Amino acid sequence: MSPLPEYGNRRVIKPIAGRNCDDPKIDYKDPVYLTKFLNPQASIFSRKRTGFCTQCQRELKLAIKRSRHLGLMPFFG
Amino acid sequence: MFLLNNQAVRTDWASAKSAVTDLLHKHGAKVLTARRWDERQLAYKIRGCLRATFLLVHYEHQGPGVATVRRDLDIEERILRYLILKVETIPAGEMEASQAELEAGFTVPVPPRDDEVVLTPIEPPKMDDEVEDVVDMVAEVEA
Numbered sequence: 001m002s003p004l005p006e007y008g009n010r011r012v013i014k015p016i017a018g019r020n021c022d023d024p025k026i027d028y029k030d031p032v033y034l035t036k037f038l039n040p041q042a043s044i045f046s047r048k049r050t051g052f053c054t055q056c057q058r059e060l061k062l063a064i065k066r067s068r069h070l071g072l073m074p075f076f077g
Numbered sequence: 078m079f080l081l082n083n084q085a086v087r088t089d090w091a092s093a094k095s096a097v098t099d100l101l102h103k104h105g106a107k108v109l110t111a112r113r114w115d116e117r118q119l120a121y122k123i124r125g126c127l128r129a130t131f132l133l134v135h136y137e138h139q140g141p142g143v144a145t146v147r148r149d150l151d152i153e154e155r156i157l158r159y160l161i162l163k164v165e166t167i168p169a170g171e172m173e174a175s176q177a178e179l180e181a182g183f184t185v186p187v188p189p190r191d192d193e194v195v196l197t198p199i200e201p202p203k204m205d206d207e208v209e210d211v212v213d214m215v216a217e218v219e220a
Contacts (some may be wrong), residue, residue: 028160029078029114070078070160071119071129 015051026059028066031073037064042077078114079150080129080157083188086116090185096155097132104146106138109167110175116188123157127191135167 016036026034037045037060044064047057067073085093090113098108114131123129138146143161150159177183 066160066162068120070080070131070158071121071123072117074120 013049016045016049017051019052019056021053021056026056026063028063028070029072030063031067034060034064034067034073038073038077040077042074078160078162079132079134080123080159081132082124082126082155082157083116083128083130083191085155086130086185086188093130093155094132096153097134100149100153101134101136101138101146104138104149105140106136106146108134108136110135110171112171112175112178113185116186126157128188129157130185130188133171135164135171 028034037050039045044061047054050057050060052060064073068075079097081093081096085096094111094113098111101108111132111134114133116128116130118128119126147159147161150156
């Protein structure tokens, strides 16, 4: 019988980019920066993956959606 | 932010820009800044266009609302899409950039065609000294 897996062996996903909340607001006119937070299917990474706080993640979501509306970023990859 | 049809921009930039500013004036808005932000390829087709020119406008509007402005913007053919946002202050440098566009010597580059593919040269990957040595050794052995 195989031993049970240890809880400490769970794979840890490293956040993409740390961001201070004091940094300038995330801009919808900067698709190069925003693209870092999309997966190949162009969906937004979760907070766990981006490493953002709640407010920054909301700003990111809003900026990406505005950028998509203007055709700067794709809706799907 | 307004997306302008490149066909209108090719014909005359001033008239394409005035399509937005005149419409805003018509609804009682005061245009503070209006400048060409960029000309870019779009991520998807908008009204059959793959490229568009972006016009960034800051204006004051104290009317009943933006519903009537939106209605007219939807009808205007030269405007592919728009995004109206509320901002507290005008970002630094916007006024200067807008004034620079109003000066006599300002010219707008002719936008490329929709089907024109703009290729950017790919730089070869940089090799470390050790890798270069190995490549040289392999070349010597093969010779």
